[in-house]
Amino acid sequence: MKTSKHSYLLLIFASSLFYSCEDVIDPTLQSADPVVVVDAWINNLPGAQTITLTWTQPYFESQIPPAITGATVSVSDDQGKNFLFIENVTKPGHYEWSPSGADTLRVGGKYWLTVITDSDTFQAQSYMGRVPAIDSITYEEDENIATGDPIVRAEFWATDPVGTGDAYWIRSFKNGVPLLKPGEINIAFDAGVSIGGPTDGVMFVAPVRRRINAVDRDEDDQLLSPIENGDSMHVQIHSLTVAAFTYLNEVSIQTNRPGGFAELFATPLANVSTNILNLNTNGRKAVGFFNVSAVSAAGKRYVE
Numbered sequence: 001m002k003t004s005k006h007s008y009l010l011l012i013f014a015s016s017l018f019y020s021c022e023d024v025i026d027p028t029l030q031s032a033d034p035v036v037v038v039d040a041w042i043n044n045l046p047g048a049q050t051i052t053l054t055w056t057q058p059y060f061e062s063q064i065p066p067a068i069t070g071a072t073v074s075v076s077d078d079q080g081k082n083f084l085f086i087e088n089v090t091k092p093g094h095y096e097w098s099p100s101g102a103d104t105l106r107v108g109g110k111y112w113l114t115v116i117t118d119s120d121t122f123q124a125q126s127y128m129g130r131v132p133a134i135d136s137i138t139y140e141e142d143e144n145i146a147t148g149d150p151i152v153r154a155e156f157w158a159t160d161p162v163g164t165g166d167a168y169w170i171r172s173f174k175n176g177v178p179l180l181k182p183g184e185i186n187i188a189f190d191a192g193v194s195i196g197g198p199t200d201g202v203m204f205v206a207p208v209r210r211r212i213n214a215v216d217r218d219e220d221d222q223l224l225s226p227i228e229n230g231d232s233m234h235v236q237i238h239s240l241t242v243a244a245f246t247y248l249n250e251v252s253i254q255t256n257r258p259g260g261f262a263e264l265f266a267t268p269l270a271n272v273s274t275n276i277l278n279l280n281t282n283g284r285k286a287v288g289f290f291n292v293s294a295v296s297a298a299g300k301r302y303v304e
Contacts (some may be wrong), residue, residue, distance in 0.1 A: 019281045038122065038276045038288035042075070042115055043287040043295045044105045051085050058286070072116040075292075077109050079272025093265065097183065105292060107239075113290040115276075120283045124275045124290035129166060129239035132158045134298035137233055142221060152227040152302060155209045156235045160191035162201035167245035169293070172212035173234040174226075179214050182255035187240070187248050195245070213259060227302050234299035243289040247273050 034055040042049040053068035073085040073095040083103060085095035099105065109126050115122040135157045142151045160166060170186040172179045188208045192199030199205060210224040212235055214224035227233070240248070276286040 018304075023276075032284060033284070034066075036115075036117065036120070036122065036276075036284060036286040036288075037065065038113075038115060038124070038286055038290065040124070040276075040288065040290040042064070042105070042291075043293040044099075044107075044128070045295050046099070048096045049085075049111075051095045051115075053093050053095065053117075068117060069093060070118070071095070072114075074114050076112050076114070077105075078111075081108070083196040091228050107294045109292070111290075111292045113276075121279045122276050122286050123279060124277065126244070126275075126292040127241055128292045128294050129241065130161060131168065131237045131239045131294045131296045132161055133177055133296050134158045134235060134237060137235060137298055137300040139302045144225075147222055149225070151223065151225040153210060153213050154227055154233040154235075154300075154302070156184065156212055156298065157203065157209065158237065158296075159203045160188075160199065160201055164189055164190060164200045165242065167240040167242055169240050169244075169248060170212060171236040171238060173236075173299075174214055176234070179212075181215070182185070182252060183215055184211070185248060185256070187245055187252075189245055195242075203235045229302065230304045232299060232301040234297065236295050236297045237297050238293035240291060240293065243275055244289060247275075249290050 029093050034057065037052075037054045037056055039052040040052075042051065053071055053073070054065040055068060057063070057065050069092045071087070073087075075077065075083045075085070075097070077083075081103060083097050085097045088094045088096055105111070105128060107130050109128050111126050111128065111192055113122075113124045113126070137154055137156050139152055141155055142153065143149070144151050154172075156170070166189075168188045170188060172184070172186070186208065188204060189192075189195045190197070190200045191202045191204045191208070193205065203209075212233065216226070217226045218224055254272060271287065274287050275290055276288055278284065278286060
């Protein structure tokens with residue numbers, strides 16, 4: 001059998017990859033000036049709202065990112081209200097505001113974020129969209145085909161309101177602990193998983209409803225049951241702007257990497273989008289995002 005030149009080169013390339021997996025490397029990355037990171041995801045839940053400011057740091061740095069202290073942080077709305085976020089004296093870089101009386105965030109409101117540091121002024125804008133109520137949370141028992149062990153999964157039920165363009169971040173908490181792995185980012189556009197699908201005004205599709213579960217495996221790489229007797233699930237639906245939906249989708253792609261040989265065919269790493277802009281076009285750049293969410297929530301404990 002003849003082997004083409006291209007096939008031969010591919011075999012050499014693949015072989016070199018397998019051999020290189022055994023090499024230990026200590027790369028020296030090019031240094032870069034620190035960039036401002038703005039983590040500004042606020043909502044209409046009761047209690048203190050927090051906006052965090054930090055600096056970026058080298059990729060292999062193992063320390064907590066350095067905080068940006070002494071900044072002025074505020075959010076204003078389209079009714080002329082201004083909400084000042086005060087730095088927490090025990091948590092540098094954490095700026096907090098608590099709603100009270102008429103000073104609350106509202107569905108349908110437009111909001112502007114302003115962050116003033118020692119030499120720059122950053123701004124961003126957002127809009128608080130609507131969210132549907134969660135009708136219920138149910139549990140379903142299945143069987144692990146490989147082991148025969150029972151697997152219990154949670155599922156939430158809700159219906160997207162009529163009218164295209166609603167976007168959501170569905171956040172889940174198991175026994176009070178948020179599910180924060182890259183593969184557990186659960187976002188929806190209308191009732192579907194992507195922009196443009198025919199899912200307006202209907203019940204959320206199954207992949208969205210069922211993605212509230214943790215995905216964990218044992219030492220033999222066998223899937224573990226997401227729910228055990230006595231576990232509780234709490235689910236929140238946060239409204240998103242279209243830009244925030246795009247941002248979280250990019251974060252999911254960039255952080256949920258397959259690893260190994262599959263990385264050759266994965267989407268290349270790149271900075272995700274941001275809506276944080278420096279008013280000085282020649283000033284330092286910023287990353288992160290500002291979004292204002294309305295939130296609906298429900299919870300339920302599993303009892304056999």
